[in-house]
C-alpha cells in the first residue's frame with residue numbers, strides 16, 4: 001500500500017505532465033487543491049488514484065512493488081525541488 005504524507009507537492013506540479021492539463025490553469029496548481037487538501041477527494045480523477053491507476057495502466061508493465069517504489073521516488077524528487 002502506498003503511504004502519502006499529504007505534502008501536496010504532486011498537486012502543485014501538474015504542469016509537468018500533459019495528463020493533468022484539465023486540472024489546472026497553466027500554473028501547475030490543481031484548481032481542486034484547497035488548504036493543501038483535495039476538495040474532491042472522493043471523486044478525484046483516475047490519474048490521481050494510485051491503486052486504480054496501477055490496475056488501469058501499469059499492471060502489465062510493472063510489479064505493484066516496483067510501481068509503488070517509482071511513486072515514492074517521484075514524491076522525493078518533487079519535495080527536493
Ligand code: SF4
Nearest residue numbers: 004005007008010075
Ligand atoms: S507528493 Fe507524494 S507524499 Fe506528497 S502529497 Fe503527493 S503523493 Fe503524497
Ligand code: SF4
Nearest residue numbers: 011030032033038048
Ligand atoms: S484532483 Fe485532488 S488529488 Fe488530483 S491533483 Fe487535484 S487536488 Fe490533487
